[in-house]
Amino acid sequence: MARLLVPLVLLIFVSHVSVAQEEGVEEELHIEGYYALEFQGFFQNPQDPRQASNNSSLVLEAKMVSEWVYDDNRYVFNAKPFYRLDESDHERTHFDLREFNLLLVNDDWDLRVGTSKVFWGAMETVHWVDIINQTDFVEGVEGEDKLGQPMINYNFDTEHGWFEFYYMPYFRKRTFPGIEGRPRNIPFIDGDEAIYESSKNEWHPDLAMRWSNSLGDADVGISQFYGTTREPSYVPVISDGEVVLHPFYEIIYQLGLDLTLAIDDWLVKCEALHRHGQQPDIDFQMVAAGFENTRYGWLETEMDLGFIFEGLYDSRGSNPLNPYEHDVALGTRLTVNDINDVIVVTSLIIDLHDSTTVFNFEGSRRIGDHWKMVMEGRSFWNVPSSEFPLNSFRNDNYFQIGAEYHF
């Protein structure tokens, strides 16, 4: 019960404050966010009987922004607390400061200190080059959700592009579902038992930089990262007579490229990386390339239909860290352009060697000004027992429906 009360009290508090500020004219502190109730239904029995079947969850995310100008510089304070209360999985019940930072904006440069979120990349189905933030894996196996990363970030603008520099004093461990969690890896990954290559453990200072520019039809970014890998390797350990995996975070160097070319209705995209320092191959490359084409006013309606094709390649071949080593991804994005902003996105990621297929579905619709209905489904087909980690999810086809209230 106490677990339930915390977010509810927070939620009432935050909603109340947000109503109060709407009435104000010049707002000093701006608060917004959403809360959501989600239900997940699974179609089969779990592989591990300790895993839950159906599940529900409550989410609260608030965003507080305060902005002021002093001495010709603009200062912005950002805070974005996130909380999920999960019915079944104690690891999925978690709190994170997605953002808590102070941003100083000058004419040609800006400086950000605190925890923040950064996105690098071009592709739709995978985000391989994106490395600054750790994946909040309990949020979803697709890995789109990220934990706030503590950083000092300095950026500056020149006529030759945009330069970003990052100093990251503290490493965030990847979150993994608990024993009851679903979908989750089998064998169980105990995220709390992290092992580090660096003797400084999570205090190894990580460094990164990126240059990006828009040159004619092309948007291009080149990035470098040196520090603790966000994507762990796994060490099998016997614990209570059972094989459990402990995440092993190595020190890596990664060079990344992301590229988007916009030509008429087409977006041609590529992401590529070279990583050094991680087992089983010390040096390896990953490349994703493809295109996106959108038919605006599809079939003489007001709908837009986008097609996505992406080829995915990993020089390591079959490996436990990346299931998409020689795969193709096919996707569609339907934007209905109605008053409720209905959007439906589907994708299939197919392994070209053994035809393992992951199907993803996402749909959303607004109801009135504040409510939004969100649906999600994921299905795993033809998964051979050897294809880790996807074999963990073989019985975990699920459908999720959620109601979000945005304030």
Add this chain to the structure above:
Amino acid sequence: MKLPCSTLLLVVLGGGFNAFPLSTSADDDLAARKGLEIATESKLRDTGYEDFVTTVTMTLKNKQGQSSTRKMTVKTLEELDKGEKALILFTSPADSRGTALLSYSFKEEADKQWIYLPSIKRVKRIASGNKTGSFVGSEFSYADISPQQLEKYTYKFLKEEKYQGMDCFVFERFPKEEKNGYSKQVIWMDKEHYRPWKAECYDRKDKLLKTLTTNNFNRYKDRFWRPTMCYMENHQTGKSTTIEFHSYKFQTGLQTKDFDRSVLKRLK
């Protein structure tokens, strides 16, 4: 972005030309020239605004009469040699608050657009061929709301006509780009101030698709006319969109760097 109403339509050349309908095909060249001169004069009269900021309420109505509202702040920058740049920041509905659209419209080259998705902090390039697409579900297309470049159309003067008691020029405008979505637009513009009052938009099959009407123009900085309301009606679907402009501020000191891609990452 110079919003639709303010720019969809261009204006008429002040003097030097007879204002009679041109009837014979031999006069086609003349009609084209006169149309272009009208459009050029209208653009000239609006040149030098430097930049402006406005807040906008967009109300979408479907055939069943249900409606939905989107609010946004729009910043537009004039770049005399190159074209115009616009930054649209959504403030409502709540779930799309913080989403931003940055667009560059060039006189000669293909336009460029990016969308910023605040929830994942991603700046995403948008294909430049999206001109026909609906802007956030409204009856306005991306082409309608983008700054209009004179060079991307050909023109044809039709006639003079009274519209709401004003002497108006009526002329046609034909997009050079196939991707525009309209085969032509017929534009009513008053002779005194070159303000666009009405535009009929024809689809690729030359059927009347939409009609735009504007009203309550105000003059800013003693020169630049902007409407306070635009109404776009889709005759084929029965849907409509109203845009209200709550405030205009001209020459606020915005600069090129305020429209750089990096500003998207510096948004709140």
